[in-house]
Amino acid sequence: MAKYYITTPIYYVNDVPHIGHAYTTVAADVLARHHRRLGDDVFFLTGTDEHGAKIAEAATRHGVTPKAYVDEIVERFKSAWRALEISNDFFIRTSDPRHEAGVAAFLETLYNAGDIYKGVYEGLYCVGCEQFKTEEDLVNGLCPYHNLAPKWYSEENYFFRLSKYQDALLNALTDPSDPNHYLVNPPARLNEVLGKLRLGLTDVSISRASLTWGVPLPFDPNQVVYVWVDALLNYITAIGYPANPAEFHHYWPANLHLMAKDILWFHAILWPAMLLAAGLRPPREIFAHGFFTIGGQRMSKTLGNVIAPSDLVEKFGADAARYLLLTDFPFGTDGDVNLDGFVNRYNAELANDLGNLLNRTVSMVNRYLGSAVPAPGPAEAADQELKAMALAMFEQMDRAFAGLEFVAAADAVRAVVARANRYVEEMAPWKLARTDPARLATVLAYLAETERLIAVALWPFMPTISERMLDQLGANNILTPGWGGISPGTRVAEQPRPLFPRIETGASAHR
């Protein structure tokens, strides 16, 4: 059994969950479910990043302690993920004492290895990013991500010898035979990282003297660990570093770290360098997805166009929300999310094409065959073609998921749904019911089994809908991909229920 360790970033709790967090988390969930279906030993991690200056400031503004403040926000993330059927195996919080102990142990290792030294940091710092900025990072003197002027910052800090790892990182990124080889994807993102890496690395400050909301440095308790270093370490503390080495070495290195492109640099450079310094392997792959606009505009609180995960779940149901979000534009690129477009796709792809196909099939098995799926007779060319397409769909999806091509994975299913709908029209079972009962049995048996396979294929995207489809086909929990999961005589639901109640388009226009 292959192990598959996949992570989302841990989300910074200065903000409540929005559609951007949901995008990354649903993507990770679909991949985790896909790998579970393949039989892999999956560990799927998400969580929250809870330390740092911005959280301390927000807690003060709200008149509560940082811990009380984060406890409240964390619950909102957890309930958003429950509502979206996120199947994470663990939810890590950086305020968890086990994580804090792991952070301290890791920094002690780096300190003892001579990779941490004391120095003075002076520079610009964006509290929004919790990140030092150079003049080149700014647009008109402001952080482009936050439209905030960074603060001048000067204090005695501890530094990590990042510069020492420049050649090792370059080699690990570009030479597949390097024992520490790791992937950064999509390729355009790798090129950006390599371009910046080749300009040279400077050592980075990894502690703060003026902050108490964080993990104290084991070798100088007057300083706390820089929030990004603290956060990145969640990927190893969550799987038992350092207290449980057996579990840790079972899952590490991570197979995939997923994130949005604005936090790629930390993951692609700082994190692997920290790991190398501790004698550990970098993750196998880091993938940065794009940003999206909402109806053509940047999502922002000021514009009031922030979409919460619960908005999507209320409107479309959790499963359709997951599916629509992930299959609207290719995962690695920027895109635009348009709720009216979602409504149109929901009605066309889900309610019409997929929902009606099942509804018609179940109704015909009820009407013509007394609710029992028949044994098929000899197959004709059209039956063979439908079966071949349904079986090939899984190979196409495997390839698509391996490249994080969610749109291509959905296309593989859409093609089979379209072919099955055409098959119904061409075979016209309502005519066969009068003229050729043997042929009718074969056609409905092929349709039922094809729809079972469609339900199985869709399970990573739409777990509940998939199970409802199987229930209506009488194939409860038969989630295996091969042909022939529904035995003849299986009884379908006597009352087919719509999988996707239609959404009125007018309602959406007035939103």
Ligand SMILES: [Zn+2]
């Ligand atoms: Zn910023």
